[in-house]
Amino acid sequence: MSIQFEWHADAEELTSEPPPPLPSRRRSRRFLLSLSLLLGLMGTLILGVLYQRQRQQHAIAADLEPVVRLELQALTEGDEELFLNQQMEISSWPVYQKQRFELYRQMHRLLLPSAVVPYTYTGRILKVWGTPQYAWAAVEVMMDGQPHQEVRHYWNTPEGWRHAPLTDKALGERRERVVGSIRLRYWEVDERPARYLADDLQTWLATLMPPLGLETTAPLTIELRPDPLGTRAYTWTTDRSRLTIVSPSLLPLQRNGRPARVYRQALAYHVAGWLINQAIGIASPRDLAPEVHGLWGDLVAWAMIRLDLDPPLSTTQEPVLEQVVRQHGLGAVARLVWAMREAQTVVEVFRQANLSEPEPPALFTLLLEAQQQAIAMGDRKAYRALLDPEADATWRAYQVSSFTWTPGLFTDVTGLNAYFNEASLYRYNPLSHPRGVTVTLQGDRAWVEAEGMPLATRTQMLFFRRVGDRWLFTSPDPTYLGGLREAKAPYIVLRYYEADADVMVGLAAHLSTALQQATEDFGLSSTALTTVTIGVQTTWGWS
CATH class of the missing domain: 3.10.450.50 (Nuclear Transport Factor 2; Chain: A,)
Incomplete structure (x- = not known):
């Protein structure tokens, strides 16, 4: 009797391959050693490059x-x-x-x-x-x-x-950012400050558009110009669709790379004005009646305060518009803006907006602002339109002749006219936004004492005459001037109007002392001196 054994392999066992042999420990160590050497070599090269660069x-x-x-x-x-x-x-x-x-x-x-x-x-x-x-x-x-x-x-x-x-290599590539309807174009060198400016633009649009009654705006391209060789820091195209402004990298930056506050004030000034113009439906403030220019300037001041960019040297204590908003609510802004386009006077603007007329201090503040806006814009025609045609001829000639130098002198001194022009006027020239206005009304005449124009430590007395619904700048009122007075001192006689008494009292003695001292310094005999009579012209300037 024989015993037979049979074994049947599964198909899976017949077709499967044997598992690969595990790598030996020696091969693993060799791989790790090679990897370590490679990483060490790369680290050495990197350190060498960094050291060389340092x-x-x-x-x-x-x-x-x-x-x-x-x-x-x-x-x-x-x-x-x-x-x-x-x-x-x-x-x-x-x-x-x-x-x-x-x-x-x-x-x-x-x-x-x-x-x-x-x-x-x-x-x-x-x-x-x-x-x-x-x-x-x-x-x-x-x-x-x-x-x-x-x-x-x-x-x-x-x-x-x-x-x-800046050279082409330093400028880098052209870049742009889009904020609403505003396209911000710049060079790579301005990447960091442009990032801050884009955030600012977003905030400015969100803050100003609702109260101005704007749901959308026309497209605007802002070009940051890296070329400092021009005499102007910005240019607007005729259709106001493009603003070219000096690159922030050409000016001081904050330590974190953000543009300086004065730069953001300058840009905000232009953007706020651009928004206000669209809300009114005009291309520029020149399209408004001369007297309404003052309300446009007050709107810009109000907008800058809402953007928390109120210029530190602004001499206004509070824009008139702030008073209007407190009394009638924020919706009054859009109504005023709507009425500004066709109105010829400030009073007419308030009437068409169904708002109570401004009190005399507010009204004359806006009239003073209108004059300063005409100066800032170089609008001689608007400036003359604010003057009384029946005023004293000498006074009127003096006002017209003083038109050209007033803003230019101050901005040239600060050195910012080559950067911001009108924007530098807004921040550094306290011509705009008079404060401390006190009004005395006598029939069709008004005496207005204003502080902060053009220097914050000075005051000026101005005179207005009512012609119909308008108040026009006019020559000093004889009633205010008073009678002629005379002050005498050795070798000096001063003749002046009673209104100048505060300034002239004591001046004759000072002039006399200075004259006698100069005589001694030059070795002249006092017998050579003769009495000098000085007639002081009517005070039109600063007290």
């Missing part, structure tokens, strides 16, 4: 910092030749820099209040970086009592490092 940056800083220090030293000490020696001879750059040097020295030489002087260099270098061909230096600038940084561009020339305008 050495290069230190070398650039060592060569560039003395040039930056010399430039700052020349600014603070007033050494024009030393300053210009640090500038690159390219295009009209030296001419532009010479103008900036002269303006900087001028505004500091006049010992203006710190709030008026737009910026002051401390001489501190914050950072230097770049390549062997071109580099940047961030220097500290004080603005509004806060430290800022101004980024300067330098080019390595055969004569050494020189301060130069």
Whole structure:
């Protein structure tokens, strides 16, 4: 008897392959060692590159910092030749820099209040970086009592490092951001400040459009211009669809890269005006009646306050529109704006908007503002339209002749007219927004005492005559002037109107003392002196 064994393999077992052998420990160690060597080599290369770059940056800083220090030293000490020696001879750059040097020295030489002087260099270098061909230096600038940084561009020339305008390489690529109907275009060099500006634009539109009664706006392109060689910091196209404004990188920035407050004030000024014009339905304030210009300026002041960008030197205590909003609600703004387009007077605007007429202090504040807006816009026709045609001919001629120099003088001193023009007027020139208006009415005449025009520490007495529904600037009222008075001192006789008594009392004695002292200084005999009679013209200026 035999025993047979049979074994049947499953199909799966017949077709499966044996599992691969596990890698040996030796092979794993070899792989880990190779990986470690590779990572170590890469780390060494990276450290080497970083070290080399750091050495290069230190070398650039060592060569560039003395040039930056010399430039700052020349600014603070007033050494024009030393300053210009640090500038690159390219295009009209030296001419532009010479103008900036002269303006900087001028505004500091006049010992203006710190709030008026737009910026002051401390001489501190914050950072230097770049390549062997071109580099940047961030220097500290004080603005509004806060430290800022101004980024300067330098080019390595055969004569050494020189301060130069931005080049194509430094500008980078063209970029843009879209905020509502506004397209913000800029160069790569402005990426960081442009990011802040885009946020600002979003906030400004959301804040101002509802009270102005705007649901949509026309398209607007804002171009940040990196070229500082022009004489204007901004330009508007005729159809007001494009605003070109100087690049924020050419001006001091906050330490976090945000544009300085004065830059945002300038841009907000233009954007607010653009929105107000659309709400009214005009291309520019020149399309309004001359007297209504004052209400347009008051609207801009109100808008700036709502944007928390009220200029620190604005001499208005409160825009008239703030009083209107408190009395009639925020909806009154859109009604006033709607009525401004066709109205010829401020009173007519309020009537068409179904609002109570402004009280005399508010009314004459807007009339004063209308005059200052005409000056700020250079609108001679509007300025003359506000003057009484029957006023004293000499007074009227004086007013017309003083039209051209009033705003230009102050903005040239601050050195900001090359940056912001009308916007610099708004912030730095307290011509606009008079405050402390006191009104005395006598029939068809009004005496108005206003503070803060054009300097915040001064007051002026102005006179108006009512013609129909309008109040026009007129010559001083004889009733206010009073009779003629006379003050005598040795060798001096002063003749003046009674209204000038506060100023003239004691002046004769001071003039007499000065005259006698000058006689002694020049070695002259007192017998050579004769009595001088001085007639003081009617006071039209500042007390």
